[in-house]
Amino acid sequence: MLKYAVVDIETTGGFASGNGITEISILIHDGSNVIDRFETLINPQQDIPVYIQTLTGISDEMVSSAPLFEEVAPRIYELLNDKIFVAHNVNFDFSFVRHQLAQSGFVLQSKKLCTVRMSRKIIPGLPSYSLGKLCASLGIPLNDRHRAGGDAAATALLLRLLLEKDAGGAIPLSLLKTSKEQVLPPNLSKDNIDALPDQPGVYYFKDQKGKIIYVGKAVNIKKRVCSHFSGNKINQQRQDFLKEIYAVDFTICGTELMALILEASEIQKHWPEKNRALKRFEQKYALYDFEDQKGYIRLGIDKYKKNSNALYTFNSLLSGQSMLRGMITEHTLCEKLCFIQKNRSACTAHDTGNCHGACFGLEDPVAYNSRVNEAILHLKSALPSFALIDSGRNEEEKSCLWVEEGKFHGMGYISFHSDITDIENLKSCIVPYTSNDYILNMVLSYAESHPQQRIDILKSMHF
Incomplete structure (x- = not known):
C-alpha cells in the first residue's frame, strides 16, 4: 500500500540555500487516514524577518530553545524515506527539506506529489488554487493558517479528497517514473x-x-x-x-x-x-551624413537613433571614429567637416596638403561632395549583400535570410520547389527585422562557415 508523507514547513525566507526552516509538520497518510505524525518548531540559527513573524506568528523567542534541524533530521528522514512526499506547491517544501537533510548527512530521493497541480487537474475551473481559497471552495477546514500543523492538516484532507475524485487516474500517472508532472512549476499544465x-x-x-x-x-x-x-x-x-x-x-x-x-x-x-x-544589447553609435547650410555634405558619428537613416552602425564610439578616419584618409576628406576636429578654424590636415580647404571655404562644395559620395559608395560596395538558403520548418519549404550592404534585413520561408536563383522571389518572402551588430555578426559568421548556402546579391538589387 502506498504511503504519503504530507509536509508543510514555515521558513525564514523564500529559498533554501540562504534560509532556514522554523517549523515542520509531517503527517503520514495511508490514502484514507493519518496514521502517524511529527511536528516541531526548529531553531533556524538566523533571525526571522519581521514580516514573516507577523505572517506566521513564529518569533525569534519561540524558536530560541527549539531543536536544530540536525537534531531532528534522523526522525524526519525516517518518516519521509520510502514515502511519497506531498505538499501544496511541493517543490518549495521539498527543496528546503532535502537541502537541510543533505547538510545533516541524509540523501532524500522521494517521489513527489503536488496538491496544487493535482487540484488543477482533478478539480478544474476553481477561481484560485492557493491553499486558503481552495479549502474555502471545497469546504475543507483550515485552522492555524500559515502554521505548519494547520496547513499540513488541511493538505492531508485535500489529498484524501483528490484520491477519492481521481476517476481518471491522474495521481498514479503522475507518480510513474516516466512522468515529469512533479518537476513542473505548480501553475503550468x-x-x-x-x-x-x-x-x-x-x-x-x-x-x-x-x-x-x-x-x-x-x-x-x-x-x-x-x-x-x-x-x-x-x-x-x-x-x-x-x-x-x-x-x-x-x-x-x-x-x-x-x-x-x-x-x-x-x-x-x-x-x-x-x-x-x-x-542589455543596444546599438550605440552610427555614421550619418547631412548637408550643411553652405552646401557641404558632412559625415559624423553620433548616438544611434531608432528608425534613422544611418549609413553604418557601431557598438562603440572608438570603432566608429576609427572607420571614419580611414574614409577621411582614403578619400581626402576634411577632418573638421567630419567632426573629428572641433577647436580649429581649419583642420590640421590642410597644413600637410591632405585637406583641400573645405573647412574654411577654399574648396567648392560640388568638388568636395563628389569625394564624400565616392567614400559612401565605396563603403556600401565593401559591405556584403547576400541571401542564405537553409532548412525550412518542414520538408516542403526552405528558409532564407537576407543581408544587404552590411545590414541584416530579415528572414522568411519559400517553397522547396522555388528557384533559389530568382532574387526577386527570394526577396518577396522576407519579413523585415531590425538589424544590429549582434544579429549581423551571427549571420556573417554562419555564412563564412557555410559558403555553399550563400547566394550573392547584385549591388543593383535594393531592398
Missing part, C-alpha cells in the same frame, strides 16, 4: 508541455495575465523548456521564476540561427523581466 514541438525555435514563458516574462531559443523546444524545471538550483531567483510561469508559447523556426535571431528580436520587442543578457 502538463498538457501545455506535451504540446511543445521537438523542433528549433523560440519559446515564451508567460505569467498569470499572459504577459511574456521570458524568451528563450532552442534547438529542441520541448527539451529546452523542460530543462528549466529539472535543475537542482534552490536559490530565490529560481523559486520566484518557477512560481510565475503559467503558460508556455512557442514559434517554430527552420534553423537554430533563425531561432537565435528571433530570440534577440523578441527580447528587444517585449523586454521580458526575466531576460538579462540580450536586454
Whole structure:
C-alpha cells in the first residue's frame, strides 16, 4: 500500500540555500487516514524577518530553545524515506527539506506529489488554487493558517479528497517514473508541455495575465523548456521564476540561427523581466551624413537613433571614429567637416596638403561632395549583400535570410520547389527585422562557415 508523507514547513525566507526552516509538520497518510505524525518548531540559527513573524506568528523567542534541524533530521528522514512526499506547491517544501537533510548527512530521493497541480487537474475551473481559497471552495477546514500543523492538516484532507475524485487516474500517472508532472512549476499544465514541438525555435514563458516574462531559443523546444524545471538550483531567483510561469508559447523556426535571431528580436520587442543578457544589447553609435547650410555634405558619428537613416552602425564610439578616419584618409576628406576636429578654424590636415580647404571655404562644395559620395559608395560596395538558403520548418519549404550592404534585413520561408536563383522571389518572402551588430555578426559568421548556402546579391538589387 502506498504511503504519503504530507509536509508543510514555515521558513525564514523564500529559498533554501540562504534560509532556514522554523517549523515542520509531517503527517503520514495511508490514502484514507493519518496514521502517524511529527511536528516541531526548529531553531533556524538566523533571525526571522519581521514580516514573516507577523505572517506566521513564529518569533525569534519561540524558536530560541527549539531543536536544530540536525537534531531532528534522523526522525524526519525516517518518516519521509520510502514515502511519497506531498505538499501544496511541493517543490518549495521539498527543496528546503532535502537541502537541510543533505547538510545533516541524509540523501532524500522521494517521489513527489503536488496538491496544487493535482487540484488543477482533478478539480478544474476553481477561481484560485492557493491553499486558503481552495479549502474555502471545497469546504475543507483550515485552522492555524500559515502554521505548519494547520496547513499540513488541511493538505492531508485535500489529498484524501483528490484520491477519492481521481476517476481518471491522474495521481498514479503522475507518480510513474516516466512522468515529469512533479518537476513542473505548480501553475503550468502538463498538457501545455506535451504540446511543445521537438523542433528549433523560440519559446515564451508567460505569467498569470499572459504577459511574456521570458524568451528563450532552442534547438529542441520541448527539451529546452523542460530543462528549466529539472535543475537542482534552490536559490530565490529560481523559486520566484518557477512560481510565475503559467503558460508556455512557442514559434517554430527552420534553423537554430533563425531561432537565435528571433530570440534577440523578441527580447528587444517585449523586454521580458526575466531576460538579462540580450536586454542589455543596444546599438550605440552610427555614421550619418547631412548637408550643411553652405552646401557641404558632412559625415559624423553620433548616438544611434531608432528608425534613422544611418549609413553604418557601431557598438562603440572608438570603432566608429576609427572607420571614419580611414574614409577621411582614403578619400581626402576634411577632418573638421567630419567632426573629428572641433577647436580649429581649419583642420590640421590642410597644413600637410591632405585637406583641400573645405573647412574654411577654399574648396567648392560640388568638388568636395563628389569625394564624400565616392567614400559612401565605396563603403556600401565593401559591405556584403547576400541571401542564405537553409532548412525550412518542414520538408516542403526552405528558409532564407537576407543581408544587404552590411545590414541584416530579415528572414522568411519559400517553397522547396522555388528557384533559389530568382532574387526577386527570394526577396518577396522576407519579413523585415531590425538589424544590429549582434544579429549581423551571427549571420556573417554562419555564412563564412557555410559558403555553399550563400547566394550573392547584385549591388543593383535594393531592398
